[in-house]
Amino acid sequence: xxxxxxxKLIPLVKKPxxxxxxxxxxxxxxxxxxxxxxxxxxxxxxxxxxxLGLRIDPRRRSAHEENVKLLREYLKExxx
Numbered sequence: 704x705x706x707x708x709x710x711k712l713i714p715l716v717k718k719p720x721x722x723x724x725x726x727x728x729x730x731x732x733x734x735x736x737x738x739x740x741x742x743x744x745x746x747x748x749x750x751x752x753x754x755l756g757l758r759i760d761p762r763r764r765s766a767h768e769e770n771v772k773l774l775r776e777y778l779k780e781x782x783x
Contacts, residue, residue, distance in 0.1 A: 713733050714737045714741070714758070735758065737760065738764060739761060740766040741774065742759070745771060757774075
């Protein structure tokens with residue numbers, strides 16, 4: 704169960720806006736890890752997230768609601 708669920712826990716980040724290339728769609732792509740702000744919104748510390756095997760990207764400062772929702776669902780699955 705653990706590995707299957709963790710594989711689904713890939714955070715989303717916004718694509719960089721490329722002004723020089725017109726026609727590039729803005730959207731989301733796969734990120735390196737969850738931001739510290741997203742972890743705090745769910746109630747996890749960085750230490751707890753590492754214990755659970757979650758990927759963390761300390762450089763990110765943004766918090767996306769999609770990632771927070773994904774983390775909450777994951778915690779519900781674990782606490783069952």
